[in-house]
Amino acid sequence: MHTLIIGSGMAGITLAREIRKLDRERPLTVVTADDGSFYSKPNLSNAFAAGKRPQDLVMTPAERLEQDLGLRILRHCPVEAIDAGRRTVRSAQGELAYDQLVLAVGASQVRLPLAGDAADAVLTVNSLDDYAALRRRLDGCRRVAIVGAGLIGCEFANDLRLGGFAVDLFDIAPLPLARLLPEAAATLLRDRLAGIGVGFHLATALRSIDRDGEGFRLSTGDGAVNRYDLVISAVGLKPNLELARSAGLATGIGIRTDAFLRTSDPDIYALGDCIEIAGHYLPYVMPIMHGARKLAATLAGRPEPLGLPAMPVVLKTPACPTVVSPPPAGPGRWEATPADDGLRALYVDAASGEASGFVLQGACTRERMALAGRMPALVVA
Template structure:
């Protein structure tokens, strides 16, 4: 199907990474990118620390759709929402009724914020930040405000908390877990991060659920399961993401936690692929920058005619919390092992090792982050 274009649905990091790598390998292959929003390119990880780095929504944007189309020699269709995939005839239907044919189709759909089923007349005012438009609205809402409550003490919640408290906002973080970053850090590391962020001014409310959010005059009133009441100007939800699988499901493309693909990032349909936050790659959903980079490189080679399975090396995750520098290489807990932890007043070094002492993962906090490079070379690649 060389005469038909490669069509990429999605203009996030995954979509642009594939387009860039594919264009590097093939300067002539027609590429169409369909974006449900403005279609410009920006680094999504920059959103959670933009205040302290002095970035505005305008300066975060690296290039609009026109600039990116010219730079990559591709066609970018902004505000072009795909509503159906006809995999039998290799066609897509857009919301406005237009039909587009493809030779190879790449699903780089991303993920949607999870919304908790909360009670109260203030629930509709809870914000989330999942893209640049969301962030632009959030920054506008911050104007003239001082108190922000964040639902979720995971990676994004902690990064936003650090960014906000460092720029003189009063910040509350609420989570049902007993510690921050409960999915990434052992308890000792979670306690260390909590103490460092609290010293910076963050107020944690852990082991607590939000029972309701009510509008009371100029503020939102959060009632917690432990009896606490928190009043905030803004409430930001950061409780995780759910892969966008609806389009694939409607086309009878198998999904699990995400769109199911093999090591070639290929769905059950041989000319339809998926990567990034929406993809379940041989049972793994890896919503971080480095996995997307490796996946895009492999997929571009496959699309260019050189079938290339994706291989993931050890990929540490940098947590953007300057009050508590942190880097984590999450272990595969399906492999038997245990944490070995060394702590000092200014560091936590947690190594997840197998019975023979082999390193399977780590969490480094504070001064221990300087060991990142040395330890990463000892890690095995991610098993697929």
């Protein structure tokens, strides 16, 4: 029984480790478009101020993974298509056969459709190679624009500001993390980031980006023009669906899976930022950790359905420590109270009258474990 995993990110490698805990013998191959070394992607957005070089972020090189886990990693080997009927994939290094296939192909940063002659110079940071490019391009820079004041945009703004850059954050929404945080929490986050010198251009649509000598001119819908040495985009993620589509698998926002992380093909499974489970798109570390354990058991012939508890996300914004446990979709209201140099906000579910989500900021973040235990499960097994 040969298991083939496509992707060597957190999902692919964590799954390989979980499989090996249950089965040392089965033939296991990871095929990946990158160099196969293991790193923790969340570290990309707080590495610069800490002076970390890309090689400092590598936790386990590919050769070491191969030795420790007894598997083969095919590096720099993009997979081009899946033939589900023949149970093969076509890759840059030829055809590979599988009995069980796992798609752990992640997601890509959305590119903003900006006018102007420098739209292709906007940088996104979603891999170790991107982080290396970021460090190269920051060399000699002073003014940095970040487009997208979501989780990743705010983290980079905080990190690059601590790294000594003049940072401006742009978003079409009126507040940072507007979709995730209640107004009071988003306002506090904005004010604390502004307090360390981050400039905000909120409720602002971007129109175009043009070259201006070594730098760029960023024009907004209201006619304002600002000059930057570097423009970074962090406007969201879209799951990589091309391979799933080549196999005719069911897709929605992500690759659709059931509670066993099985796709619409019984021999193909999926995990990580590329999947949608029970209608949720959860591009975070914790769902991968939970999912990898369950999927390893299922692949070993002992199927275990995946349930997901509430999984608070910690923002790496030291200017304003923030933890958010997003409520499941459904009517309710936020109740926010300033406390402990921060804020505590609970989302009260309209039907049950119970808290189903929360935000903690400042010193209140120490309550996160206690509160998380009181939240309803996000996905019931």
